[in-house]
Amino acid sequence: MWESHEQSISRLAVDTTSSQGAVSATKTVVESSVSDVGLFASLGIDGSLLVIQFVNFALVFLTVWFLILKPLVKKMEERKFLIDESLDRAKIIETNLSMSQVKFDEKIAEAQIQSNKLIADAQIEASRFGERIKDDARKEVEGLVAEAKKNIAHEKKIMEKELREETIHIVLMVAEKLLGEKLDARTNTKFVEEMLTTITPDKGSTEIKL
């Protein structure tokens, strides 16, 4: 175990030295190119390497931009839109909520009005109903009274008739007694007629007040 570690370490050491060797080699290259490039080189910039790096970077950037960043930006725009919309909606809803109390009150008030109207209507209807029933009753009562009056009048008529007949009877009896057989059939008849017209009772005196 330890041995293998040792080995790997020594290998690593070798690798490191070799890479360091490479670095020093590169440094030499850089040094040798300084005089060629001038200004850039005096600033410690490897011009050709920098240009290559820029080209590579531009390529990578374009690829990433079109393949990844653009869709990502679109998604982000969507997110922003969604957030704006949600916040707007939340605001609207908040207004709606405060308005819903008003609406609630309005609805209740409307219902109250409607209910009051219903009750008022019912009262009117009820009184009309009552009136009609009372009217009916009144008419019935009037009918009853009229009937009674009719009955009374009829009764009165019967009475008058009875009285008349009785009167005739009386008169005839009296006359018969008085005259005995003096009167013939003709005069008798004439007498009776005359009597009847005389003793027809005066309407005013016999009328009955109700």
Add this chain to the structure above:
Amino acid sequence: MDLIAEILSKLGFDWKLALMNLINVGIIFFLLKKYLFGVVSKKIEERREIIQRGVENATEAQTKLEMASVTAREIIDDAKKQANGIVAQAVKDSASLAESMRLKAVADVEALVTQAKQTIASEKGRMKEEIYRETADLVLLALQKVLGEQIDSKKDKKIVSDVLARLSE
């Protein structure tokens, strides 16, 4: 441990540099915590709460509106019931009033009829008396005209009053 230290140093480890870097990382941590994560997560949370509240508010508003409808319907239903009650009561009251009116009327009419009958009967009696009283004179007068002579003897008068007395019995 020495071995590890040796390997690490071969890999370029230098505790001074590491410490320096640890400080750098610490600075970056506090910077990001203060300027980015803290504020942004607070804002995200705030926004989430607003939107959440919006959703809750929407539900509440909806419930309120539904409740208003229900309550309004209840009020109207109550009113309808009350109205029906009023009408029913009125009908009942009126009917009973009408009934009592009718009963009273019947009683009145009966009383009236009875009274009328009594009046008729008494009138009849009175008229009868008058007839009896006046018939004697009338008959005599009539006979006088028929016969063309005076009938005033005591004997005739007596006959007449006898007949009347007998008839009136």
Add this chain to the structure above:
Amino acid sequence: MAEIHIPGLAPDVLFKIGSIPITNTMINVWLALLIFLVIGILIRKRISLRPGKLQNGFEYVLELLLPYFDQVTEDRKKTMRFLPVVGTIFFFILLSNWLGLMPGTGSVTLDHATVLRPANTDLNLTIAMALFSVLISHIFAFFSVGVFTHLGKFVQIANVFKSFKDGPIAIFRAMIEFGVGLLEIVSEVAKILSLSLRLFGNVFAGEVLLSVMTALVSAVIPGPFMLLELLVGLIQAAVFAMLTLVYLTVASHEPHTAEHGAH
């Protein structure tokens, strides 16, 4: 044909401030710090419920990350508590790795030493970060389960004393647990090593690869490798951050659960 420029394992010291050496990787760290500072100030200044472009972008990335974090912590509150630590690590490693792809890395020199070098090709930085990650997990643990409870996870001596009255089997088990506790200490060191070496190895290898490719074929061909490095940078940042999150989550569990987590 250009000479192959392969960076050394150790960063180049550019200059010294007093006795403190300033290396080229440190320049990259400061560059990252500067970028974060600018972004931070800009976002903080314009922070709003309706996010601007920068804030929206940052929030978008955060919202992409948070579900992954939640999978580890299983609790959004914990995620938000750990976010500054894990987020810092993630964004810093990501930015450092990607900064290494910028032109100028390796081509600008000062005193024959490259001025810019990807920050994570410096083992000192990766060890510092691993140390930061492990240390902060312990600090969180101290706050969430208590100093003694947390230390008790590593030095399980209390159980040994308690086991004396429960008979030989209990004593035996307590001894094993004590041993396991000591192993946990070793594993904490291993965490630092594995975190730092993994990141260092990957990023350094990437840097070497790019250097070689650029030297060999100049333009165009290194492009795909740079894309690969973009991905590697992202993956390494994610791995480091997620492992830190796991350490944080496990460390802030109560001891019993922590033991199970460690096994």
